[in-house]
Amino acid sequence: MTCLAFSSATCATLAQPMKMRLIPDNCFPMKRPPLWFLLPLLLLTACEGFFGRRTDTDFLDIPDYSVRPVAYVPIQPTWDGLVEPVDVVAGWDELIYVADAGTEEIISFDQAGNELGRFSIPGLTALAQDRRLDLLAAGTRDTVIGNNSFTLPALYRINLKQPGTYGLEQAQVTRLLTHPYYFKAGTPTAAEEAVRFTGIAPLADNRYYLARTGPSDNPNQFGGPDDAVLLFSADDVYISPVAVNTNLGLFRDYVRQPASISSLAQPPQSPAVNPRGDFFFCSVQEDYLLKVQLIRRVETPNGASYEVENYPVGDTSKADGFLYQPGRFTRPADVTFSGDGTNYIFVVDAARDSLYQFNALGYEGANPPAGSASTKAIKVSFGGTGSGLTQFRNPQGVAYLNEIVYVADAGNGRVLRFRLTVDFD
Structure with a gap:
């Protein structure tokens, strides 16, 4: 394992006060819009968290929709000014982090949308935060080996906690894992240079999974096939690739072309954080019928085993759609899980320009509101190609925190936020 220490680039100031921007009463239309997606412009202000006190949001009226009583409301303003946001993360510190591949920067926001800081990572593709509040960023590293120049996949550990301060402004890279040197030595090959890290999924105990993809699919090669999910210790020590048990046997190459990965350990911080080692993954393998799957980690007397849920x-x-419905997705780009006990599963599909929601049983939709006569999941998935408030162009990331869904809308250079109508008090 190669470990290097770096000083951070100077970033924008973190310690900005949270702001609440109220929408004047005359900004709201006086009549009900004819379709559910012509929604009032709403602004969510910061909620209680790492840096602030809960802001009263009672001024936000509950929208009234006769066509779809349970639907997602777009929250204004959109977070514009980004170039190519390819990931969005709800942090354990209750901040929101965006990976902008266009500027190769991590950008932090409070929940009101105030930008707090930036940090440069070359080749930035994916982002996560562990429960110690360190950021883990997938990118690249330029290096020279044997008089030859290489641009290799790399995983950066970024410490946000510095004496007397916290955040991206004074953050430092404390460890750098470079492919393939976390499991082997020697001069890298052209195939190893073509590998990419596509997702990071921290667990409750700060171990984490790293999704990897590349040109070699040999399950017997040293270090496992390029397309793999790798397990690392909390101290960034490589443990092993994940092999998955199925009815047909044990497969080291079960996960093909992973585009994203997410564990069940999600904020907010609490004693109820899911301690299991289960994970969701998205695959863009064309011949996969089930492109989003949950892999369960099962502890046995002989050690841990991974099995398909x-x-x-x-x-x-029960529902009109299902997570495991064959062909449900075309090019799923990201998946996440709600950690607040609602146990919702969110998926964005870059080819279909859509956001999908499923409940804990894999039924598409939201649970019926209290007092409803029906127990059938209510479909709330939406999307379509465009730049409207409920449209996307190549969505690449999804996150969830405090009843708000965040979508990294890469093609439109923005982050969109949504909230269910039934979640307005």
Whole structure:
């Protein structure tokens, strides 16, 4: 394992006070819009968290929609001014972090949308935060080996906690893992230079999974196939690739072309954080019928085993769509899980320009509101190609915090926020 220390670039100031921008009453239309997606312009202000006190949001009225009583409301303003946001993360510090591949920067925001700081990472592709509040960023590293120049995949550990301060302004890279040197030595090959890290999924105990993809699919090669999910210790020590047990046997190459990965350990911080080692992954392998799957980590007397979760499919009395419905996705770019006990699963599909929501049983939709006569999941997925408030162009990331869904809308250079109508008090 190669470990290097770096000083951070100077970033924008972190310690800005949280702001609440109220929308004047005359900004709201006096009549009900004819369609559910013509929604009032709403602004969510910061909620109680690492840096502030809860802001009263009682001024936000509950929208009234006769066509879709349970639907996602776009929250204004959109977070514009980005170039190519390819990931968005809800931090354990209750800040929001965006990976902008266009500027190769991590950008931090409070929940009101105030920018707090920036930090440069070359070749930035994915982002995560562990429970110690360190950021883990997937990018690249330029290096010279044997008089030859290489641009290699790299994982950066970024410490946000410095004496007397916290955030990206004074952050430092404290460790750098470079492919393939976390598991082997020697001069890298052209195939190893073509590998990319596509997702990071921290666990409750700060171990983490790293999704990797590349040109070599040999399951017997040293270090496992390029397409793999790798397990690392909390101290960034490589443990092993994940092999998955199925009815047909044990596969070291079960995960093909992973585009993203997410564990069940999600904010907010609490004793109820899911301690299991389960993870969701998205695959863009064309011949995969199930492109988003949950892999369960099962502890046995002989050690840990990884098995595919079997979600129900087809019972239309329960839902109109299903996570494991064959062909449900075309090019899923990201997946996340709500850590507040609602246990929702969110997926963005870059090819379909859509956001999908599923409940804990894999039924597409939101649970019916209290007092409802029906137990059927209510479909709230939406999208379509465009730049409207409920449209996307190549969405690449999704995050969830405090009943708000965040989408990294890469093609439109923005982050969009949404909230369910039933979540307005």
